Amino acid sequence: MRILFVIDKRMNAGSIQAVASYVSAADRTGHTVAVYGSPDSSLSEVRFSMDAHQFDFVVFILESQLSWLSGLRVARILKAVPHERRVVLDADGLYNDVVSVEDYDRNHSGIAERNRWREACERLGSRIFQPTLTPLDPRIKPLLFYGYTPEEETRAKDPRGKVIDVVHVSHNWWRWKELEEHFFPVLDRMRERIGEICFLGLWWDGCPPWAAELGLEEAFQVDRARLKSLRITVRPPVPFTQVISAMSSGKVNIMTQRPLFQRLGIITSKYFEIMCADTIPLVLIGPQLAESVYGPAGRDLTLNGQVEQRLLAALESPEQFQGAVQRVRQHLRAHHSYQTRVQQLVTALET
Amino acid sequence: MNILFVSKLSQFARSVFPITKYVEIGKQLGHQVSLYGEQTNEPPTLPYSLDTKMFDAAIFIVYESWDFPDMPYLAQLLDGIPRERRFIIDCCGRYNDTLRVEHDFNHLEKMDGHQGWEWVEGFEAVSNTILQPTQKPLRNGVRSFLWHAFDPASVVKPYATEQEAVQSWSSSDRDTKPYAMTYVGHNWQRWTQIRKLLEGVQPLSADFGPIVFAGSDWEKRPDWAAQLGIQGVDVDPELFALARVQLRPPIPFQEMIGFLSQGRFCPVIQRPLFNELGFVTNRMFATFCGDTIPLLMLPRNLVASIYGPSAEPLRVDEDVKGHISQILRNPAPYWKAVLDTRKYLAEHHSFQRRFQQLLGIVEGKA
Numbered sequence: 001m002r003i004l005f006v007i008d009k010r011m012n013a014g015s016i017q018a019v020a021s022y023v024s025a026a027d028r029t030g031h032t033v034a035v036y037g038s039p040d041s042s043l044s045e046v047r048f049s050m051d052a053h054q055f056d057f058v059v060f061i062l063e064s065q066l067s068w069l070s071g072l073r074v075a076r077i078l079k080a081v082p083h084e085r086r087v088v089l090d091a092d093g094l095y096n097d098v099v100s101v102e103d104y105d106r107n108h109s110g111i112a113e114r115n116r117w118r119e120a121c122e123r124l125g126s127r128i129f130q131p132t133l134t135p136l137d138p139r140i141k142p143l144l145f146y147g148y149t150p151e152e153e154t155r156a157k158d159p160r161g162k163v164i165d166v167v168h169v170s171h172n173w174w175r176w177k178e179l180e181e182h183f184f185p186v187l188d189r190m191r192e193r194i195g196e197i198c199f200l201g202l203w204w205d206g207c208p209p210w211a212a213e214l215g216l217e218e219a220f221q222v223d224r225a226r227l228k229s230l231r232i233t234v235r236p237p238v239p240f241t242q243v244i245s246a247m248s249s250g251k252v253n254i255m256t257q258r259p260l261f262q263r264l265g266i267i268t269s270k271y272f273e274i275m276c277a278d279t280i281p282l283v284l285i286g287p288q289l290a291e292s293v294y295g296p297a298g299r300d301l302t303l304n305g306q307v308e309q310r311l312l313a314a315l316e317s318p319e320q321f322q323g324a325v326q327r328v329r330q331h332l333r334a335h336h337s338y339q340t341r342v343q344q345l346v347t348a349l350e351t
Numbered sequence: 352m353n354i355l356f357v358s359k360l361s362q363f364a365r366s367v368f369p370i371t372k373y374v375e376i377g378k379q380l381g382h383q384v385s386l387y388g389e390q391t392n393e394p395p396t397l398p399y400s401l402d403t404k405m406f407d408a409a410i411f412i413v414y415e416s417w418d419f420p421d422m423p424y425l426a427q428l429l430d431g432i433p434r435e436r437r438f439i440i441d442c443c444g445r446y447n448d449t450l451r452v453e454h455d456f457n458h459l460e461k462m463d464g465h466q467g468w469e470w471v472e473g474f475e476a477v478s479n480t481i482l483q484p485t486q487k488p489l490r491n492g493v494r495s496f497l498w499h500a501f502d503p504a505s506v507v508k509p510y511a512t513e514q515e516a517v518q519s520w521s522s523s524d525r526d527t528k529p530y531a532m533t534y535v536g537h538n539w540q541r542w543t544q545i546r547k548l549l550e551g552v553q554p555l556s557a558d559f560g561p562i563v564f565a566g567s568d569w570e571k572r573p574d575w576a577a578q579l580g581i582q583g584v585d586v587d588p589e590l591f592a593l594a595r596v597q598l599r600p601p602i603p604f605q606e607m608i609g610f611l612s613q614g615r616f617c618p619v620i621q622r623p624l625f626n627e628l629g630f631v632t633n634r635m636f637a638t639f640c641g642d643t644i645p646l647l648m649l650p651r652n653l654v655a656s657i658y659g660p661s662a663e664p665l666r667v668d669e670d671v672k673g674h675i676s677q678i679l680r681n682p683a684p685y686w687k688a689v690l691d692t693r694k695y696l697a698e699h700h701s702f703q704r705r706f707q708q709l710l711g712i713v714e715g716k717a
Contacts, residue, residue: 038466050468071419072465072473078429079476116423123426 001346004055006036006077008068009043015061015091017240018146018269018338020046022345025147025338031346036073053080057349060124061089061145066117074124087349088125089145093264095121095128096136101259105174109215129348132265133292143348146269147341148332152244154278159251159318165195166311167250167279169243170270172203174258176221182284183254186307187230194315197232200246204234247277252314254303255283262286267293272336275328280314280321295331300324352710353405357387357420357428358412362394362603363567364537366412366442368633369499371395371604372702373709380706387420387428395605403431408713411439411477412498416463419477429477437478438713440498444628445470446481447490454583455540455624461579482712485629486656496712499633500705501696505640507612509693513686520615520642520682530597531560533614533643535607536634538568540622542585544648548618549587549594551671559675565599565610583623611641616675618646618667626650631657636700639693644678644685646671659699661691 003026005019019035023046026033034049036058052058058081060069077086093099093107094117100106108114121128129143187194202208204227207220227234238246247253255274260266262285271293274281282303283290290298301324303310314321354377360367370386374397377384385398387409400406401424409432412418419425429437444450444457449467458467465473474481482496503509510516520528532552534545552562568576569586576584591598602610611617619638621630626649635657638645647654647666654666665688667674678685711717 066422069422070416070465070469070473071421071425072416072469074422074425075419075429075476076469076473078426120422120426123423123430 001057001349002032002034002055003345003349004034004036004049004052004058005061006058006069006073007061008063009035009037009040015063015089015146015269016043016046017243017273019061020240021147021149021338022342023047025342029339029342031342033342036077052077055081056085058086058125059089059345060086061091062094062121062124063091064094066120078124084126086125087127087129088121089129089131089143090121090140091131091145091266093130093132093260093266095130095140096264099136099260099263101263102177104177104218105259107260107264130264131267133267134265136264141348143344144267144336145341145345146267146272147338148272148336149276150329150333150337152273152276153329154244154248154276156278156322162249162251163196164198164250165252165315166197167247167253168197168199168256169201169238169247169253169273170199170256171201171237172199172220172222174219174260175256176223178256178259178284180226182303182307183256184226184230186311187232190308190312191230193312197230198235198250199227199232200235201237243273244277247274247279247281250279251318252311253277253279253281254311255281255285257285262289265289272332275325275332280318281325281328282310282314293336294328295335297324297327297331301328352407352713353383353385354709354713355385355387355400355403355406355409355432356412357409358418359415360386360393360395360397362605363601365414366498366633367395368604368607368637369702370412371397372500372502373706374398376702376706380703382710388424394603401427403428406432407436408432409437410709410713411437412442413439413445413474414442416465416473419473434478436713438480438482439474439478440482440484440496441474441493442484442498442630444483444485444489444624444630446474446483446493447628450624450627452623452627453540453543454581455622457624459581462581480712483628484631487629489628494712496708497631497700497705499631499636500702501636501639501693501700502702503693503697505608505637506693507608507640507642510686510690513683513690516686516690517682520644520686523615528613528615528642529561530563530614532562532616532618533611534562534564534618534620535566535602535610536564536620537566537601538573538584538586540583540624541620542583543623544618544620546587546590548620548646548648548671549590549596552675553590553594554672555675559679560615561595561597563597563599563614565602567601569598608637608640611638611643614643616646616678617641617643618648620648626653629653629656636696639689639696644682644689646674657700658692659695661688661695664688665692 022033034047037048039048098108098114128140130140131145133142135142203220207217211217211220253274255270284303287299287302290302374384385400388399390399449458460466481493483493484498486495572585617638645665654662
């Protein structure tokens with residue numbers, strides 16, 4: 001099958017890493033995946049094509065906004081590819097009804113915005129997929145789009161050689177409340193027992209100037225004084241090709257997920273990248289969700305309700321976690337590789 | 352006929368003035384003209400609609416890729432109005448092979464993310480009728496439609512004779528006409544001509560008076576231009592100081608003609624690309640509405656073909672200083688040229704006439 005992805009090419013966020021993995025996994029499984037556009041020297045591993053009509057299906061990968069979808073491109077694709085051969089991956093769960101989690105994180109500011117998004121999805125594609133095992137809306141089909149790349153598993157080095165104790169690779173996008181509730185109080189109590197803590201990503205140094213205009217200041221909430229008092233180092237984001245190596249610079253990595261995604265059960269690329277890194281991966285998600293993705297051993301890597309114990313144990317006795325990490329990797333290789341994902345995508349498109 | 356215009360409106364740039372005029376004149380002539388989109392309270396107050404079924408034709412007025420509506424509105428439009436009833440007015444010559452004229456260009460991926468082929472194929476996906484505001488389109492299949500036009504009702508001081516004009520112009524005090532020259536426009540691909548203008552003006556005596564520019568990015572070469580390596584968006588603060596140029600922020604289109612009228616002279620300068628393509632712009636017509644003497648820094652053939660034979664004295668050759676000095680010494684022939692050109696424009700390039708031409712194209716009669 002020939003599949004064309006239409007995607008916002010963001011180098012340090014979004015789905016570009018997944019798309020690059022689809023291209024190579026499809027080549028190994030007898031399919032062809034390309035990204036709409038002309039070749040990009042900064043993405044040499046990605047195949048590009050402008051000939052939408054030569055593909056069996058076009059997959060629009062929509063994240064949190066539509067403005068990147070140039071009218072010039074959309075018009076051309078809509079003309080070249082019939083509606084039944086176009087589908088949408090609604091990566092951030094915006095096709096759902098308005099969902100607000102604890103009056104904080106939300107998918108839409110109101111019904112009108114939700115309606116616009118829905119209509120955009122329905123006009124772009126005949127089917128809507130979401131990267132969740134448990135879609136809330138019966139019109140949404142589950143498709144775990146993001147996957148695991150065994151070839152990127154990083155061999156363990158002696159953690160004593162690492163200068164950073166805890167790494168958190170994430171943009172500050174609906175993260176603050178969760179950190180303030182679950183992570184920072186623990187640090188308050190035990191900061192002296194932890195070495196350097198480093199957050200890599202955008203907006204940890206302040207809310208972007210355009211957020212207010214969009215009514216999104218809350219999404220970028222940050223207290224720089226709080227970060228400073230906890231001696232958390234903030235560094236810029238890394239491109240998708242360096243995520244795993246950046247994670248591997250820390251003895252321990254924590255993975256947080258915005259509350260909305262937890263509610264919707266949305267599985268992101270971070271779920272899998274953190275398991276490739278040479279680190280002890282600790283994920284701030286519920287044990288049930290962890291098990292559904294990572295297998296039974298995933299429960300041993302969750303932080304929920306036991307941040308202090310798990311974090312200290314991972315730093316002081318990392319060997320305790322090695323078995324769980326290996327079992328999770330084994331599970332991911334068997335069930336969530338990009339070769340599996342390509343097959344799942346092909347099956348979903350054929351259905 | 353019900354006509355739907357599709358474009359992103361800005362009070363400070365592009366086609367906001369012609370669009371307001373087409374809406375007004377369409378109504379006068381018994382047609383309905385609206386803009387595609389949700390009704391907005393932003394000025395200018397214009398009718399908006401999303402009800403594609405109500406309209407006989409959609410006219411896309413395209414400068415940038417974002418002149419196409421966002422989703423889902425674009426798809427609504429494409430689904431609601433058939434291709435043969437969709438028209439594109441290509442205001443920047445995008446529907447051509449890639450062109451470079453001096454530093455100017457019609458396609459540049461690093462500016463807007465689109466290569467030349469995307470512009471061409473994107474346009475073709477939307478419509479099979481591409482119109483360009485030039486009398487001589489380069490590309491086969493492109494039709495000429497000037498779009499921009501002259502509005503006699505907007506003339507600030509419709510003098511009956513050149514003597515009357517000269518008397519008013521020469522006796523204007525500093526309160527009504529505080530500037531020697533006004534210019535409204537953003538710093539985009541006009542620097543070569545602006546430099547030539549200012550270098551010509553600068554040796555004139557201090558009595559000539561100050562010059563004012565209203566527009567964006569004249570304070571310094573913008574950071575984005577430096578980052579992207581875009582030429583033709585330069586400034587020279589030293590030259591600005593010598594020529595006594597004052598800078599003002601962009602002004603909304605409703606104030607443009609009044610602002611131009613605060614100066615005795617007003618240059619008409621176009622991007623090199625537009626000169627090459629013979630494109631016309633709103634500035635070429637609106638400047639003749641101001642109480643000012645236009646300095647036409649345009650190719651001779653463009654001046655003749657758009658403004659008619661009377662405008663030739665207003666065209667500035669190489670000698671900017673000599674041209675202005677001559678007008679200051681003996682303004683009457685130049686004001687005669689202005690008044691005769693206004694008549695010519697009213698006769699040949701009025702919005703009423705343009706509207707009829709547009710109807711002819713839409714109805715397949717032209």
